[in-house]
Amino acid sequence: MANLTVKKQILKPFTLDSKPIMEKHLTKLNTDLSDYTFAANYIWLANSSGFYAIINKCFCLFVMTGGELTMLLPPLGKKKYVTDAIIRCFEIMNANNSSPYYARIDYVHGDMINEFVQSADEAESMFEMLEHYIVEKKLVDYIYSVESLIELRGNSYHTKRTEINKFTKSYSDHTIEPLESAKHKDEIMGLFNKWVSDRVRYMPKEEAEVFLEGIHQERSAIKQMLKHFDALGLIGLVIYINGELKGFTAGERINETTATVIIEKTDFEVLGCAQYIFREFSKMLKEHYGVTYINVGDDMGFENLRKVKMSYRPFKLVPKYTIYQK
Numbered sequence: 001m002a003n004l005t006v007k008k009q010i011l012k013p014f015t016l017d018s019k020p021i022m023e024k025h026l027t028k029l030n031t032d033l034s035d036y037t038f039a040a041n042y043i044w045l046a047n048s049s050g051f052y053a054i055i056n057k058c059f060c061l062f063v064m065t066g067g068e069l070t071m072l073l074p075p076l077g078k079k080k081y082v083t084d085a086i087i088r089c090f091e092i093m094n095a096n097n098s099s100p101y102y103a104r105i106d107y108v109h110g111d112m113i114n115e116f117v118q119s120a121d122e123a124e125s126m127f128e129m130l131e132h133y134i135v136e137k138k139l140v141d142y143i144y145s146v147e148s149l150i151e152l153r154g155n156s157y158h159t160k161r162t163e164i165n166k167f168t169k170s171y172s173d174h175t176i177e178p179l180e181s182a183k184h185k186d187e188i189m190g191l192f193n194k195w196v197s198d199r200v201r202y203m204p205k206e207e208a209e210v211f212l213e214g215i216h217q218e219r220s221a222i223k224q225m226l227k228h229f230d231a232l233g234l235i236g237l238v239i240y241i242n243g244e245l246k247g248f249t250a251g252e253r254i255n256e257t258t259a260t261v262i263i264e265k266t267d268f269e270v271l272g273c274a275q276y277i278f279r280e281f282s283k284m285l286k287e288h289y290g291v292t293y294i295n296v297g298d299d300m301g302f303e304n305l306r307k308v309k310m311s312y313r314p315f316k317l318v319p320k321y322t323i324y325q326k
Contacts, residue, residue: 004051006069007095009088011062014050016042016231022052025059025076032258033318034141034297035107039225039232039252040262041072046224047217055092056085062093068102069093074112074323083116090325100325106138108321116323134324139298140317142309143258146294149282149312156313160275167272171241176280179236179250181229187245188238191265192222198268207302214300222263225250234262235288237281239273246270247277251285251294259285260295 001013012018019038026036034040041050041061049064050072058077062069070093075085086105093103108116113135152160168174179188196215200208225234229250236250247266253259261281266273282294293315299305 001049004064006092009053009055009092011051011053011092014042014045014052014061016228018052019232021054022059022061022076028078029076029109030255031109031111032141032143032254032293032295033107033109033320034254034260034262034295035073035320036076036109037252037254037260039234040260042228042232043221043224043262044217045072046220055088057081058085060085060089062089068098069096070102071105072107074105074108079115082112086116086323094325103325105323106320108135108323110319110321113321113323132326134326136322136324138320138322139301140319141295141298142312142314143293143295143316143318144312145315146259146282146286146291148315149294150279150286152279160279160312163272163275164279165272167270167276170272171270173242174246174276175240176237176277177240178284179229179238179248181226184238184245184248185226188222188226188248188265189219191245191248191267192219194267195265202268203304207304211302225262235284237277237284239266239277239280241270241273247273249277249281251281253289253291254295257291258293258295259289259291260297261285262297 003013004011019042022038029036045063051062051064053060055075056077058075058081060075061072063072071089075082075089077085089105090103094100097103200212203211225232229236232252234250234252236248238245239247247264247270249261249264251259251261264274264278264281266277285291285294296309298320299309
């Protein structure tokens with residue numbers, strides 16, 4: 001993929017070679033959002049054209065969709081450089097896009113919003129900033145205490161303990177092992193296809209239509225993840241029952257205290273499998289990274305997924321914002 005030049009700014013293709021560059025800038029931030037890792041963005045851009053540039057000492061990640069540029073993340077860098085970089089990025093998007101309506105910056109952390117809005121020294125300048133931009137709260141990330149996910153103590157986790165106990169008694173021959181992409185990729189894709197079929201069967205029709213629109217993207221993301229699993233620095237688990245793969249999960253570290261679960265899929269027909277593999281992977285993330293918290297991402301706007309994630313009693317919910325132009 002070739003460079004893209006917009007308003008005299010060269011945007012380079014976002015490839016595996018971009019990993020050390022992006023991660024260098026991520027170290028300058030203090031965020032526990034699941035979107036702020038190289039792997040999370042790289043795998044979800046499997047079917048898209050991603051570009052990046054260093055603007056005002058910040059790493060700026062763009063995605064081209066239907067000829068229109070948007071940003072997957074805000075500029076990544078020290079606070080004092082971010083606001084000017086945001087303004088410059090909007091100028092670049094506007095120069096490329098057919099309408100200012102398409103320009104936006106997604107997955108903005110609340111601290112960056114505060115810095116952006118309050119960057120001006122005078123209230124009048126702050127008001128002018130809000131005159132030109134709209135900040136909209138979107139989804140939230142669910143972050144848990146790793147100890148809570150492992151121990152599952154108290155009445156609030158009674159159902160989870162019961163489901164795991166039933167699983168271990170019903171499937172005493174189950175085995176778990178570290179995910180190896182070369183060894184497990186075909187079985188993982190087979191399970192994913194079954195998961196899609198089962199998920200649609202139990203989903204309300206109105207949700208199913210929206211759900212299916214994103215399945216092609218998720219399938220491509222999983223393939224991208226498996227293809228570059230080791231290069232991306234991911235870890236994962238798979239679970240077998242009677243020699244058949246019935247669940248898989250993968251994740252990575254966001255920062256020194258927080259790891260994230262990028263994906264988890266289990267066979268719907270194996271009750272308790274999801275709860276079991278989530279607990280076991282929580283143990284693996286703690287042992288491998290020494291983290292205190294685990295971020296499982298957002299609920300993508302699905303009510304059922306929201307209920308499941310809330311049932312694990314989050315330690316905190318971290319909101320994510322999008323910045324638009326007026």
